[in-house]
Amino acid sequence: VxxxxxxxxxxxxxxxxxxxxxxxxxxxxxxxxxxxxxxxxxxxxxxxxxxxxxxxxxxxxxxxxxxxxxxxxxxxxxxxxxxxxxxxxxxxxxxxxxxxxxxxxxxxxxxxxxxxxxxxxxxxxKEDGIQAAKDIKLLLLGAGESGKSTIVKQMKIIHESGFTPEDHKQYRPVVYSNTIQSLVAILRSMPNLGISYGNNEREIDGKMVFDVIQRMEDTEPFSEELLAAMKRLWTDSGVQECFGRSNEYQLNDSAKYFLDDLDRLGAKDYQPTEQDILRTRVKTTGIVEVHFSFKNLNFKLFDVGGQRSERKKWIHCFEDVTAIIFCVAMSEYDQVLHEDETTNRMQESLKLFDSICNNKWFTDTSIILFLNKKDLFEDKIRKSPLTICFPEYAGAQEYGEAAAYIQAQFEAKNKSTTKEIYCHMTCATDTHNIQFVFDAVTDVIIANNLRNCGLY
Structure with missing residues (x-):
């Protein structure tokens, strides 16, 4: 123009x-x-x-x-x-x-x-510009397991009618599988870390759990025998020691949430709660598109998780998006990638953010940075030093200073003198937090969209 x-x-x-x-x-x-x-x-x-x-x-x-x-x-x-x-x-x-x-x-x-x-x-x-200003297209990006899919679920809860009874029913086997798979991930890592069961009798319980996985029955309701074995394993001192070193292997963030509540999950009439659904982990494949209305605007949210390896082939298709929400898991500063167990997850997120923030297709696109999983980060930073990811960090091992340092590292990747990065600390599983944050950033999105349409 x-x-x-x-x-x-x-x-x-x-x-x-x-x-x-x-x-x-x-x-x-x-x-x-x-x-x-x-x-x-x-x-x-x-x-x-x-x-x-x-x-x-x-x-x-x-x-x-x-x-x-x-x-x-x-x-x-x-x-x-x-x-x-x-x-x-x-x-x-x-x-x-x-x-x-x-x-x-x-x-x-x-x-x-x-x-x-x-x-x-x-x-x-003028009419076309006004209508265009009402159509908001958001692109949700970030490294794997950064909380993108959870944000999509929150939009369904906050801006739509939430999950239907059928949705709750369909998530039931996902909860079962996530719970057993998390326990198995811990048990498999114990020998690699040189950790033994606190009670040798747990060997039998462990074999029962492995047999369930081998028979591919991890999506089935827990039998009484299996439930009892899982409870004994979870309280074993060796299993707890291995869980405490979960940054050294791959483990779902929701492991503790589900394993701490085995009695409820094992009840015959168990139905997943809204929080259970938010905590489930299912790898996103393809592009997920969600539509919702908010503040008299029509939102289209695109989650393209799982497509990172082919990004160069499709990223230009989203050049007309209103804004990008980029998710970063703050708690992963001391963890490595699934596919490359030598690359730090946060360093990978920084590289990805750099490529998106300075991409020619998004020169005029607003960037909203969600530093997610702040609850897990706040708990972890007291036990695991930030220097694992940033050796040059000389600040205190406490939430406020460490979080501000991480934010500064991402903002420093922005090479544009005119583009502003809108940063928020989030907890994607906390509906009230996401509702508050999304309400705040929507006003920025609206102003920028009106400006781009020549109406502000």
């Missing part, structure tokens, strides 16, 4: 309007408009009106606006601009009450009709 507006200010260098409008079509309008310029500051309002039409036709071809033809251009130019004729001066030109130029131009029915059409174009442009 800026380029076309600059072009409008070039002098009209040819001898007559007719010469340039003859045979004019939609295809060559972009070649026509660069010949125009506002000559007198008194006509800035006319220039702005013409700029709006230029922007609508040449920059926003998808807008639902009337086509601009030769007659429209004659009307626009005759009514809104002075023309510099060869060897003539624009200083002596004046406008008629009807809005036509007296420099050799005469008012005609065709020109008046063109002016009427141009006014309709302005109206349509």
């Amino acid at each position: 800026a380029q076309h507006r600059a072009n409008v200010r070039l002098w009209w260098t040819r001898s007559s309007l007719k010469e340039h409008t003859a045979g004019l079509s939609n295809a060559n309008i972009p070649l026509f408009f660069p010949k125009l310029e506002c000559i007198d500051n008194a006509n800035q309002s006319h220039l702005h009106r013409l700029e709006a039409v230029v922007a609508a036709k040449c920059v926003r071809p998808g807008a639902s606006l009337r086509s601009i033809g030769a007659a429209d251009v004659r009307g626009l130019c005759g009514g809104w601009l002075y023309f510099r004729q060869r060897g003539g001066s624009p200083a002596g030109a004046t406008f008629c009450k009807e809005g036509t130029c007296r420099m050799g131009c005469t008012s005609s029915a065709e020109e008046r009709a063109a002016l009427a059409r141009s006014k309709q174009i302005e109206k349509n442009l």
Whole structure:
């Protein structure tokens, strides 16, 4: 739009309007408009009106606006601009009450009709801009297990009708599987860490759990025998020691949440609660799209988790998004990737954020940074030093200072002097926290979207 507006200010260098409008079509309008310029500051309002039409036709071809033809251009130019004729001066030109130029131009029915059409174009442009400002497209990005899918679930809870009874029923086997798989991950890591059971009798219980996995029955309700074995294992001192070193292997964040509540999960009439659903972990594959309304706006939220390896092939498809919500798991500063057990997870997130924040497709896109899992981070920072990820860190091992340092590391990746990073500390499993944060950032999104549409 800026380029076309600059072009409008070039002098009209040819001898007559007719010469340039003859045979004019939609295809060559972009070649026509660069010949125009506002000559007198008194006509800035006319220039702005013409700029709006230029922007609508040449920059926003998808807008639902009337086509601009030769007659429209004659009307626009005759009514809104002075023309510099060869060897003539624009200083002596004046406008008629009807809005036509007296420099050799005469008012005609065709020109008046063109002016009427141009006014309709302005109206349509404004209406189209207002509607565009109401359509908010959000792209949810971040490394694996950073909480993106949980944010999507929260939008369903906060802005839709929540989860249906059928949804609760469908998440039941997911809860069973997450619980058993978490316990198995701990048991499998014990030999690697040189940890033994506190009670050797737990070997039998462990075998029972492994047999369930082998038979692929981890999505089934717990039998009484299995439930008892799982409870004994979870309270074993060796298992607890291994759980305390979970940053040294791969373990779901929800492991403790579910294993601490085995009696409830093992009840015959068990149905997952809303919090249970939020805590479940299912790897996202493909692109998940969620629609919801908030503050009289229409939101479309895209979760593209699981597509990172092919990002270069699809990232340009989202160049028109209103904003990007980038999720970072703060608690993963001392953990390594699933697929590469030598790469620190937070360092990987920093690289990913750098590539997104400075991507050519998102030059004018607002970036909202969610430093997520703040509850887990606050608990972990007292026991595990931040220097594991940032050796140069010399601050205190406490939440406030450490969190501020992490935020500064991400903000430093922003190479733009005009783009602002909107950062929030979040706990994706806390509905009230996410509701508060999303309400706060929506106002920023609205303002930026209106500004981009030229309405703010």
